[in-house]
Amino acid sequence: MASSLIGSRVERKEDKKFLTGKGRYTADINLANQTYAYFVRSPHARATISKVDISKASNAPGVVKILTGDDLAKDKIGGLIAGWKIVSQDGTDMKCPPHPPLANNTVNFVGDHVAIVIAETLDQAKDAAEKVRVDYKVLKAVVNTGDAMNSKPIHDGIDKNLCYDFLLGDKGKTDEAFSNADKVVKLDLVNNRLIPNAMEPRAAIGDYNPSSEELTLYTASQNPHLSRLILSAFNAVHPEHKFRVVAPDVGGGFGSKINAYAEDVVVAWASKKIERPVKWVAERTESFLSDNHGRDHLTHVELALKNDGKITGIKVETIANLGAYALVFATVTPTYLYAPLLIGPYDIPAACCNVKTVYTNTAPTDAYRGAGRPEATYVVERIVTEAAKEIGMDQAEFRKKNFINKFPHQQCLVHNIDSGDYNAHLDKALELSDYKNFENRRSQSSAKGKLRGIGFSTYLEACGIAPSAVVMSIGAGVGLWESAEIRFNATGNVSVFTGAHSHGQSHDTTFAQIVGEKLGVPIENIDIIHGDTDKGPFGMGTYGSRSLAVGGTAIVKACDKIIEKGRKVAAKMLEAKPEEVEFKDGEFIVKNSNKKKTIGEIAFACYLPGTYGDIKSPLPEGVEPGLVETSFFDPSNFSFPSGTHICEVEVDQDTGETKVVKYTVVDDFGTIINPLVVEGQVHGGVAQGIGQALYENAHYDESGQLITASYMDYTMPRADNFPEFKLGFTSTPATSNPLGAKGCGEAGTIAAPPAVMNAVIDAIGEDISMPATSEKVCNALQKNKKNKEAA
Amino acid sequence: MQKVSIEINGKKVSREIEDRTLLSTLLRDILSLTGTHIGCDTSQCGACVVHVDGKSVKSCTLFAADIHGSKVTTIEGLARNGKMHPMQEAFKKLHGLQCGFCTPGMVMSAVDLLKNKKNPSEQEIRDWLEGNICRCTGYQNIVAAVKEAASKM
Numbered sequence: 032m033a034s035s036l037i038g039s040r041v042e043r044k045e046d047k048k049f050l051t052g053k054g055r056y057t058a059d060i061n062l063a064n065q066t067y068a069y070f071v072r073s074p075h076a077r078a079t080i081s082k083v084d085i086s087k088a089s090n091a092p093g094v095v096k097i098l099t100g101d102d103l104a105k106d107k108i109g110g111l112i113a114g115w116k117i118v119s120q121d122g123t124d125m126k127c128p129p130h131p132p133l134a135n136n137t138v139n140f141v142g143d144h145v146a147i148v149i150a151e152t153l154d155q156a157k158d159a160a161e162k163v164r165v166d167y168k169v170l171k172a173v174v175n176t177g178d179a180m181n182s183k184p185i186h187d188g189i190d191k192n193l194c195y196d197f198l199l200g201d202k203g204k205t206d207e208a209f210s211n212a213d214k215v216v217k218l219d220l221v222n223n224r225l226i227p228n229a230m231e232p233r234a235a236i237g238d239y240n241p242s243s244e245e246l247t248l249y250t251a252s253q254n255p256h257l258s259r260l261i262l263s264a265f266n267a268v269h270p271e272h273k274f275r276v277v278a279p280d281v282g283g284g285f286g287s288k289i290n291a292y293a294e295d296v297v298v299a300w301a302s303k304k305i306e307r308p309v310k311w312v313a314e315r316t317e318s319f320l321s322d323n324h325g326r327d328h329l330t331h332v333e334l335a336l337k338n339d340g341k342i343t344g345i346k347v348e349t350i351a352n353l354g355a356y357a358l359v360f361a362t363v364t365p366t367y368l369y370a371p372l373l374i375g376p377y378d379i380p381a382a383c384c385n386v387k388t389v390y391t392n393t394a395p396t397d398a399y400r401g402a403g404r405p406e407a408t409y410v411v412e413r414i415v416t417e418a419a420k421e422i423g424m425d426q427a428e429f430r431k432k433n434f435i436n437k438f439p440h441q442q443c444l445v446h447n448i449d450s451g452d453y454n455a456h457l458d459k460a461l462e463l464s465d466y467k468n469f470e471n472r473r474s475q476s477s478a479k480g481k482l483r484g485i486g487f488s489t490y491l492e493a494c495g496i497a498p499s500a501v502v503m504s505i506g507a508g509v510g511l512w513e514s515a516e517i518r519f520n521a522t523g524n525v526s527v528f529t530g531a532h533s534h535g536q537s538h539d540t541t542f543a544q545i546v547g548e549k550l551g552v553p554i555e556n557i558d559i560i561h562g563d564t565d566k567g568p569f570g571m572g573t574y575g576s577r578s579l580a581v582g583g584t585a586i587v588k589a590c591d592k593i594i595e596k597g598r599k600v601a602a603k604m605l606e607a608k609p610e611e612v613e614f615k616d617g618e619f620i621v622k623n624s625n626k627k628k629t630i631g632e633i634a635f636a637c638y639l640p641g642t643y644g645d646i647k648s649p650l651p652e653g654v655e656p657g658l659v660e661t662s663f664f665d666p667s668n669f670s671f672p673s674g675t676h677i678c679e680v681e682v683d684q685d686t687g688e689t690k691v692v693k694y695t696v697v698d699d700f701g702t703i704i705n706p707l708v709v710e711g712q713v714h715g716g717v718a719q720g721i722g723q724a725l726y727e728n729a730h731y732d733e734s735g736q737l738i739t740a741s742y743m744d745y746t747m748p749r750a751d752n753f754p755e756f757k758l759g760f761t762s763t764p765a766t767s768n769p770l771g772a773k774g775c776g777e778a779g780t781i782a783a784p785p786a787v788m789n790a791v792i793d794a795i796g797e798d799i800s801m802p803a804t805s806e807k808v809c810n811a812l813q814k815n816k817k818n819k820e821a822a
Numbered sequence: 823m824q825k826v827s828i829e830i831n832g833k834k835v836s837r838e839i840e841d842r843t844l845l846s847t848l849l850r851d852i853l854s855l856t857g858t859h860i861g862c863d864t865s866q867c868g869a870c871v872v873h874v875d876g877k878s879v880k881s882c883t884l885f886a887a888d889i890h891g892s893k894v895t896t897i898e899g900l901a902r903n904g905k906m907h908p909m910q911e912a913f914k915k916l917h918g919l920q921c922g923f924c925t926p927g928m929v930m931s932a933v934d935l936l937k938n939k940k941n942p943s944e945q946e947i948r949d950w951l952e953g954n955i956c957r958c959t960g961y962q963n964i965v966a967a968v969k970e971a972a973s974k975m
Contacts (some may be wrong), residue, residue: 043914046922047906049925050925051898051900056859056923058856061854230924282859283920316863535920712920714959714960714961749951755965
């Protein structure tokens with residue numbers, strides 16, 4: 032039974048509650064005596080505030096309390112933080128402006144928080160918020176990524192609006208590669224700004240108990256322990272040991288629910304002040320304005336080549352837009368999560384990358400599904416495609432010529448790649464996509480008046496984030512290990528506590544499969560518990576495709592400890608030596624005998640350590656009662672998934688409408704626990720990646736107003752935008768964790784944008800930027816036509 | 823304020839409500855039927871779809887007062903006698919949901935499709951679900967689940 036669990040398409044344990052309307056998201060929670068909060072937000076992208084007048088609003092019906100930045104400062108509530116210190120190439124530390132949860136005397140983006148209005152009903156809070164009078168002096172906003180360094184500083188003391196000027200790689204060696212190159216290919220690329228748009232808008236409820244002096248914060252978070260740590264240590268909202276953070280069912284995250292946000296800090300603190308629960312639920316437009324955004328890079332890339340098609344060097348310069356402030360993972364996303372991946376899966380001996388990150392009067396950016404790796408992959412896969420075209424080699428052949436093919440492989444920048452087989456997934460993708468007949472399909476499309484194009488993307492990502500010693504040596508403010516605790520209960524069922532958090536990733540099922548396999552317990556008898564700091568040990572949460580590779584491994588290690596203790600107890604009960612006892616499929620068996628005990632019997636014995644009537648279960652000397660084990664796992668390396676995506680698009684020449692008509696994916700995720708779940712992760716990631724390439728764009732106007740602040744204006748991909756994706760897998764297990772797992776959550780968003788854009792550019796014969804909207808494609812086709820006529 | 827009487831999931835309920843109360847607000851905040859979700863403020867996302875007199879509607883687009891006397895079915899009322907509806911079963915079998923937030927609206931919308939069309943094509947399913955946004959699944963397993971449910975009903 033047990034040996035078949037890993038790799039099985041097990042239906043999800045968590046589904047029934049969601050399918051029958053019994054999910055419990057933060058907005059679904061209502062507490063006795065609860066109040067409702069509404070935030071007064073800046074309507075301006077940049078302004079100074081001379082006065083916040085709450086006198087009229089305070090007298091409005093139902094108002095309980097209105098709090099401003101002054102109140103926050105009086106109570107010494109700290110600012111929001113950047114969690115990762117990046118050092119500039121001149122050795123100076125990055126520069127971060129103060130980021131108070133409620134504005135002190137400046138606001139820096141539309142949606143920046145000014146005051147909280149708390150009332151008996153939500154409508155009363157909203158009505159009163161309209162009566163809060165804020166005297167703004169509007170200043171000229173800095174909006175565009177490319178303008179920031181040439182504009183006056185938006186924050187005092189931050190010259191050129193520059194947070195840091197980061198360099199990775201050997202510049203001398205890279206310059207040498209370029210001077211010896213037969214050919215240099217160059218591209219200028221835009222990585223468009225995106226809004227994560229988890230379907231559950233953020234929400235937070237602060238609940239202070241004046242009797243026990245305990246504070247509970249319910250919040251839609253991917254990492255409740257991390258939020259508690261930040262709110263305690265940096266914001267000084269409440270001491271950690273009296274502070275409980277609960278992230279109940281969370282409706283998607285994609286990076287946008289990593290940060291401890293201003294609203295989390297303010298409702299928790301406000302609840303202490305009024306000694307009543309304070310509930311806030313974002314409206315969608317608030318989410319658009321104030322959730323962290325993603326991407327937003329301008330990049331110049333150059334690739335050095337030999338005539339035979341061998342790549343000898345890559346040089347990249349990027350300006351990344353941080354928005355108004357630096358958030359938790361915002362500074363590492365465009366540096367260490369980006370620059371090392373600019374080599375892709377290729378054996379390139381010299382590389383150098385300069386990243387300048389700038390502040391602008393836009394919503395802060397941070398990790399968004401893929402975080403740095405989609406940006407890097409877009410750069411590599413676009414330039415590699417151009418290079419193959421320029422030297423006239425087939426896209427697959429060119430890639431194969433340059434792939435890393437011996438492992439482990441120390442890359443010239445950072446990573447030591449433990450395993451992979453890039454030819455295997457490329458070959459499988461060529462077959463699955465029927466690559467050899469592409470030109471026939473192109474002709475068929477042409478006969479219908481449509482332009483057909485094909486695009487490749489062979490990606491390498493680094494995830495399973497991350498070895499603590501490594502990340503702390505490069506500026507991380509926390510270690511990135513993960514915890515697990517296994518409580519084997521006396522009645523034979525198992526409670527598993529994980530520091531990872533599921534907001535769609537299916538941990539309830541896949542983690543139960545691991546425990547079921549390891550301990551030989553049916554998964555119905557295993558409960559995975561997460562999302563409550565009062566229940567399990569401190570954990571780092573879910574992001575960076577880390578839950579399985581890091582959190583899953585902690586579970587494996589805790590299971591191993593359970594088995595080791597069980598072996599000692601079984602040996603005593605079976606009158607054998609521990610080394611004579613084997614554990615298999617949930618049974619402890621004395622070698623070469625028929626003497627055995629089930630793990631359930633052993634658990635029972637651990638809780639009844641003595642002799643009582645028929646019960647004879649004295650524990651061995653030195654063994655403590657109970658069967659509870661904890662493990663904290665810190666990985667030895669990142670994990671390195673890779674894969675090949677091949678996209679085919681059809682472009683309508685009259686309307687410019689571009690449709691993905693065929694999409695093939697072959698991924699190497701190492702060991703797969705549940706293919707049903709992994710396929711779902713790939714589908715969703717690919718859809719988001721296609722969304723970036725064809726539809727999605729966060730657009731600010733010149734004054735810093737977000738034009739795309741609703742689903743009427745921001746194009747979310749819909750069911751009718753996609754064909755059925757064709758999936759395949761290859762497998763080279765990771766060597767950095769005992770499961771062999773590499774991580775699958777972000778691969779789709781990493782690989783898809785360049786695959787789609789390479790296909791669009793192949794179809795229309797012109798370089799255009801993401802998203803390839805009908806308008807842009809139409810204009811490009813016109814330009815192409817004029818160029819041809821002129822020639 | 824006015825009195826509204828409707829039948830919800832087979833039970834008759836009457837409440838005194840403010841005139842401006844939306845059906846979604848009545849369901850979630852007054853009747854504690856929190857399975858119906860609010861994912862946007864522009865009637866775009868479809869997380870709040872319920873059935874009113876057998877037809878799928880976005881409950882954030884209706885005043886509760888306007889459906890006085892109607893029969894409403896929400897996601898909580900779809901399973902019968904503890905047995906999930908074939909659409910719910912198909913979503914489970916084919917992994918048609920991940921975070922679960924869009925799911926109630928998606929299921930209610932899909933059930934209505936099959937009332938009108940017994941065996942919809944893939945394209946018809948995709949077109950019908952255009953008003954329901956999902957950020958997790960890429961829609962592929964949702965479409966597969968609707969097909970599966972059609973084959974079982």
